[in-house]
Amino acid sequence: MLRYMENILMTGCGPAVTQALMPDGGEIQRLAAAALTAPLPFDRASFDCVVVGDMAPAGSLELLAPLVRRFGALYVVPNPEAPLGDDLDETLDALGMRVYVSWEQKAPDGDPAASVPGIVMAVRKTYDPVRHARTLFKAKHPDWSYEVLTNVPESFLGSQEDMARIASEKQLCLLAWERSSEPAGRLNRFALEQREFYRAVTFLPHFHQAYLCHAQFYRLLGRNDMAARLLRSIEHVAPDRVVQQQLELIPSSELVEPPEQTVPEWSGTFRPRILMVSHRHSDFGLDTLYDGLHTVLGPTHVNDFPWKPTLHGGEPEIAKGYPCTFDHPGEAHDLDWMCAKLREGYFDCVFYTDTLKQLEQELVHPLMEAAAGVPLFLLDTWDDCGDYAHATLDHMGCKSACAYFKREMLVGGEYVPRTFPMPFSYADGRVPADVSGDRPEALFWAGKRQDGLRRLYLDHIEEAFGLRLDAQYSQKEYVQAMARARIGLNIFGLGFDTVRYWELPAHGCMLLSERLPIHVPYNFRDGESAVFFDDAADLDEKLAYYLSHPDEASAIAAAGHEHFKRYHTASARARQLLGRVEHLLNGKGFGA
Secondary structure (H helix, E strand, O other): OOOOOOOEEEEOOOHHHHHHHOOOOOOEEEEOHHHOOOOOOOOOOOEEEEEEOOOOOOOHHHHHHHHEEEEEEEEEOOOOOOOOOOOHHHHHHHOOEEEEEEEEEOOOOOOHHHOEEEEEEEEEOOOOHHHHHHHHHHOOOHHHHHHHHHOOOHHHOOOHHHHHHHHHHHHHHHHHHHHOOOOOOHHHHHHHHHHHHHHHHHHOOOOHHHHHHHHHHHHHOOOHHHHHHHHHHHHHHOOOHHHHHHHHHOOOOOOOOOOOOOOOOOOOOOOOOEEEEOOOOOOHHHHHHHHHHHHHHOHHHEEEEOOOHHHEOOOHHHHOOOOOOOEOOOOOOOHHHHHHHHHOOOOOEEEEOOOOOOOOHHHHHHHHHHOOOOOEEEEEOOOOOOOOHHHHHHHHOOOOEOEEEEOOOEOOOOOOOOEEEOOOOEOHHHOOOOOOOOOOEEEEOOOOOOOOOHHHHHHHHHHHHOOOOOOOOOHHHHHHHHHHEEEEEEOOOOOOOOHHHHHHHHOOOEEEEEOOOEOOOOOOOEOOOEEEEOOHHHHHHHHHHHHOOHHHHHHHHHHHHHHHHHHOEHHHHHHHHHHHHHHHOOOOOEOO
16 A cells, blocks of 8 residues: 555455555554445545455445545455446546556465455546645655655656656655655665666756756765766756756765775685575576686586576576576476575575565575575675665565675665675676777677666767767677777666676777776776776767777777786686685674
């Protein structure tokens, strides 16, 4: 049930419906189905939410719909054996309402027999979610306002401009929410806001309000440099007086340099038997790491659960073209087998990687109970910089872990103790043996034109340099295109860390990349093994320079390729992880 619905009337609701819609209770009035006769003891428009359960008699909607407030909702739980009407849409239409969203619900105990079929949320025909959200915002409930906007169905969104403006409204809600909140959880709220920013500027790349809001959030994180970078980019491409004023107000925009980071060296004699618990879907960071661990330790030391076909020669289409499919030997095992092996001490450590919480708790909890006493490490390769360590542990039913390895570890961010960076890598087997051939093409870019500042940058440099950067490639053609290019462009996607950041130097291109604001051990050096830019004007300048100085670009590309092979292949990343784990195993984890 939505939090902003404070005054609720429920009728005809059995235990399954009540538990599904109101798991935490709330201020509810209940009306017995037998009492559904006119007149009802309530005034019109008395409730934020009216729930008509599956045990309500026919004619309930006609009596109850008038009780819904202007911004309220009517939840209808149809009973297949005694339907409320032959045509719910027609009934609602006659009552001045329409279906807003519908979905399947299951009872919290997961019993399929207790599933709640086809719950429908209906609203008044005049319902305007943006106006509703602004009303809540003015009443100093930005979190409720954000929730209203988050639940707007796709069918209510018209043009791309509408989608961009709703995304930016959500940015404002999250910024206000942040300003009224304690610092705890700030990274996670920033991650939510950043997704809305990316959505807004993907649809409207020159939407100044979105940039201004995102810059404010960066400043709250103490990253004035990132706020200034952002505003300088939009100001360069689409000048705006308010943006210029905000740039002048940023007190210090000096570059925040991450500290030089090294990793404890792996001894080579520490060869643990690892259980890698992952979701069932393709995941570039996890899958390339699995490949690296196999390369370093051998197949008998690394087991994946549940079995993932893309790691073992099956179902390559699941990877959607990403270079993270492998054909490693292994054998699929069920939960009972894995639990038995954990109890008998077969595994030396568990790498738990499902920070998206896609695995069912019915599978995870027995596994973790069996793993009690086995060193546990969390690996988070998801696309944002939030701190999800404790949320993951809660889902697992665990109290602590030895460490939290994080792909998107923002410099200056506050994470749980013993959080360590673990960015992407690139599979050893995909690195060309020779990258010294002729490179007739000046610049390579391929990828989705969404998220990050991709629309802003790509549209701009296409116009400024007369380039076409919209080519589509098969995986084979993609690799061939990198082999022909002197310079490869990398721009943030949903995450700051991207596949392209590693595959470009792997294939011998000079890496021309946005400067990453995250921790990267053994990162490339600007002007030596890669070239970094901070904003749109900086990109213009450096791209123009290296397009006209191909020999310098080739020298940086060669140095970047060697640096990549030493520190950033999948096997190198696996050795770095093993070195850190070896160093930590005698320590105490966080959360205990």
